[in-house]
Amino acid sequence: MLKFISNLLASLGASRAGAAAQFQPTPQLAVKAGDVLVQPAPNDQGWSALKVFAVDGATAHFLTYEPVAAKPRLSSLDEAVVRLAHAQRAASTLAEGWELLGNQPATERELQGLKYMDFELYVRLTGQDVDTIMRTAREHFERAGVHATEGRRIDAINEYGKAIELYPAFTEALDKRAFSFMELGLYEKALRDLDESLYLNEDGMAAFFSKGECLMKLGHLDEAAAIFTEGQERFPEHASQFNEFLKRTRAFALTGRPA
Template identity: 50%
Template sequence: MLRNFATICALILSALGISSAQANDTPNAKEKLAVKPGDLIVQQDRNGWSAIKILAVDPWPDGTAAAHCLTYKAVPSKPTVESLTRAAVLVWHAPIDAASFSHGWERIGNQAPSKEELIGFVEYLKLTDFPRYISFTGQDSKEIVRKANEHYKLAYTLGDQGKRTEAIAEYSQPIELFPLFYEAIDNRAFIYMELGKIREALRDFEQSLRVNPNGMAAFFSKGECLMKLGDLKAAKDIFQEGQTRFPEQRATFTKFLEQVRALQKNG
């Protein structure tokens, strides 16, 4: 898993126009750089000067760490702490293996990240570590849940009344407040299906399964969406897996699997 994370980090650096290999070959490469929150680090490569601000550092059990970074657009001359206050941001948040900055990077200063600079990191926490997001932002978790439930109940009522567009908008509120609210995600997806917006429904079911991988309704409905979209092979895989993954609903998965096979046979 850690090796995969390092590979992903290298791809992120490459996508940002920053080459870790180039960094190691830089003539003025520095000694191993251990980054910490607020660090402003720079590197010169073929694109000019790259600059990164470290927003946070999450240590791993094996002693390595993930650095949460704000990256700036490359500039022709070496940045300074002062010039970076006016620099254009390339990406507001990217998790990168802290070891990527071991050589070839230079620390030019340290400034605590501002509230604006932390927006990308905060959104990342909201989607990946909600308890930490609550703690980091100083919000009241009970109040967030209360508001989310209010919107959910209203959305459910609107759906029952046939006010589907209004219900979708209302279901979006608890999802925004509490991204782990997979029941709201599922219900919004079902309304999208009723409206014939299958791609939007599929997107929601996939989001729901990221939050709740064992959600039978979302898993089955993902297969149904794929079938409606004509992706029969993917739909077949879903229904086949569902037979054993959700044995209590085996008959339903088998029924739809047979439908997919019939569609494949008929071209």
């Protein structure tokens, strides 16, 4: 047993020494778009890697990958798992303690996450025209409205989805798709859209109220009551509407049936 432990410790020590030997920090690195940087992860947890999207003045925009056991190669990062789709920090902080693995433009797959984190940067890096994107998204939104008015809820949901795919911060489309989900009784799906809408615009009264209604329909009565109570203070012009649904929530708690 003692020999086994000694061999194990020696093996761990050799592994760490090997990782340290493989690490060749690049001195005074001036990062630029496409640079892939690596370094041993803290506490001997493999290797960390990041890819720089862009450098705006003194700020570097980049994505990070999940740590990997062996020192990565440029080719191996093509299928690596993205940990953080977009981060930013002073470019000067990347000048030391990192090794420049090489330069490789961001792939479309890697840029997809950026679309949800920093839409303007995504559009710029992909060379698209924002006016064209917004016009097309609006066309899908308006088509969805026609479908919804005529009772074709699935078609409406699909068109709202196309608008959101083009412009993820399209809160009107998120709200409307949520309402269509609610009409179909798909309250969990509606909640996801409403939460995203409220993340983008915390003052969205319709989304806030509808979130309470979804929670009530799903039987999450304490959470629903909290929404309707808070809504009376946050949106006093709609206090009577929130109060009415607060009463319905309390009745649901007593009868076991949604009002």
